Amino acid sequence: MATTDDVRKLAELARIEVPEDRLPKFAAEFDQILAYVGQLNELSVGKGEPLLPYENVMRKDTDPTPRGTWTEALVEQFPKKDGNSLSVKQIISHD
Numbered sequence: 001m002a003t004t005d006d007v008r009k010l011a012e013l014a015r016i017e018v019p020e021d022r023l024p025k026f027a028a029e030f031d032q033i034l035a036y037v038g039q040l041n042e043l044s045v046g047k048g049e050p051l052l053p054y055e056n057v058m059r060k061d062t063d064p065t066p067r068g069t070w071t072e073a074l075v076e077q078f079p080k081k082d083g084n085s086l087s088v089k090q091i092i093s094h095d
Helices: 004-014 020-042 071-077
Strands: none
Touching: 004 020
């Protein structure tokens, strides 16, 4: 059974704010969702049988675009650049 602490941790990982008074409700809903998804374990699907009649078709890369062909056009679109690289805000800390 999910606890309010579990929901709080999950919300933190998802970077969403959940008001304290809603945590118990979300914990109960979380259990219901897991129970529903758990029904997938009861499905009887034959081993090795494709679920869809389609298969992935890959083409040979016979005539690749030369390296750097689109670099200038792409770099022009960057809002912040560092040479030919896109500059973004750091979101991962190595502490």
